[in-house]
Amino acid sequence: MDKKPCKSEDLEVRKGPWTMEEDLILMNYIANHGEGVWNTLARSAGLKRTGKSCRLRWLNYLRPDVKRGNITPEEQLLIMELHSKWGNRWSKIAKYLPGRTDNEIKNFWRTRIQKHMKQPTTSQSPSSVDHQCSTSQVSSCCVAADHAVDQMSYSSPSSFTPGTIESFDGPFAPADSNEGLWSMEDLWSMHLLNGN
DNA sequence: AACGGCAGCAACCGCCTTTCG
DNA sequence: ACGAAAGGCGGTTGCTGCCGT
Known part of the structure; x- marks a missing residue:
């Protein structure tokens, strides 16, 4: 793995909500290089995020097969x-x-x-x-x-x-729809336009 | 129309486990 | 066999939007 010493600017770590730009960078990098060592990936991609943060974002939100909303x-x-x-x-x-x-x-x-x-x-x-x-x-x-x-x-x-499973009429209402969000389809199409 | 409370979700934190040198 | 680094996981918190008053 990459064992280059960190420059001082690399020590700056961003926290909080991910921006669309960060999402695109991460998606683009993974599309081109695949999932590797997350800490290295974060640095190589130029993201000021921890490897953990990148992994979480990818697994929970950016992966193309993630289904969102409407738990049946x-x-x-x-x-x-x-x-x-x-x-x-x-x-x-x-x-x-x-x-x-x-x-x-x-x-x-x-x-x-x-x-x-x-x-x-x-x-x-x-x-x-x-x-x-x-x-x-x-x-x-x-x-x-x-x-x-x-x-x-x-x-x-x-x-x-x-x-x-038999039909279920329990007390739990279906989750809200995910309409109104900028969807992963949008992101992926943007990614395709940008990166490939 | 404004305000307050509540619900839902995204993200972070810290601990534990696994892998590698 | 041991220690360090990275990954994985569950718990918790903070933000945002919605709903009721």
């Missing part, structure tokens, strides 16, 4: 089922939801499901809801989801078909 009821059910099995192993859970990131699932769990669990309709204490409540809430659906999960454990995650 099937996905919600699967998340609940997998969480009841594994707890907060978000990255593990994310492997069974193609296009979803651990961060997105984690946020979804905290904002939608955990919030719902805290409502007084459940007699269980908040401290114990994490695993037990989720299991009991979806227990009627768990068998179907269980089969889906078990099947996926032996085949590729992408082989999962939502139809495996």
